[in-house]
Amino acid sequence: MSIKLGNDYLVWIKQLPGGTFALIKGQQSGNLKISAGTFDASSKDSGGYTLKGTGLVDIELDFTLVANQLPDTAGFGVLQTAATAVPRTTVELQIRKGGTAGVDPGDVIFDAPFYVSDFSPSFGQNNVVSFSPKFVLAGVPVTPFTMA
Numbered sequence: 001m002s003i004k005l006g007n008d009y010l011v012w013i014k015q016l017p018g019g020t021f022a023l024i025k026g027q028q029s030g031n032l033k034i035s036a037g038t039f040d041a042s043s044k045d046s047g048g049y050t051l052k053g054t055g056l057v058d059i060e061l062d063f064t065l066v067a068n069q070l071p072d073t074a075g076f077g078v079l080q081t082a083a084t085a086v087p088r089t090t091v092e093l094q095i096r097k098g099g100t101a102g103v104d105p106g107d108v109i110f111d112a113p114f115y116v117s118d119f120s121p122s123f124g125q126n127n128v129v130s131f132s133p134k135f136v137l138a139g140v141p142v143t144p145f146t147m148a
Contacts (some may be wrong), residue, residue: 004147006030008099009109011063014092015078016113021092022074023100028130030063032095032110034145059141061093061114062134079133083119090115090138095145111143 011030012021037055070076082091095110096102114135122130 008097008102009095010099010102011061012094012096012102013075013078014094015082016090016092019078019092021094022078024065024075024079025069025072026065026067026076028064028066030061032145033060033062034058059112059137060135061095062118062132064130064132067129067131079116080119083116083133088115091135092142093135094143108143109147110141110145112137112141113139 006029009030010023010027012023014021034057036057038052039055040050041053042049042051065076067076078091082089090113092111092113094108096107097109098104098107115138116133117136118132118134120132122132124130
């Protein structure tokens with residue numbers, strides 16, 4: 001049994017269409033949320049129990065990063081451009097194991113197109129400038145999530 005450390009998993013970004021993947025520098029904690037809506041599937045003969053079925057799968061990704069690695073035109077630059085574009089543009093995100101050296105194709109544990117739905121900078125007094133981007137799924141995952 002081995003313990004997995006979050007330090008080894010980083011988000012890489014690519015502008016769509018085209019582009020190349022780049023590491024978004026300054027990452028701290030992140031969350032990948034995979035959930036499904038539910039619907040009521042109970043009937044008069046379900047014994048008084050509410051039975052539910054699952055609907056469409058919803059995937060969201062969010063993380064925090066600090067602006068200690070700027071200028072980062074490849075990673076953060078693509079993120080900022082996508083977050084401030086009107087209308088919004090899509091980016092492709094990968095979560096890779098292997099830290100900053102996660103360049104082997106086998107390092108990809110998740111890959112999907114997203115929209116940047118939130119891009120919230122924080123300017124705390126006596127604190128680093130940080131960002132909290134949130135991403136919502138824009139298409140079918142290229143590589144479904146697998147913990148490797």
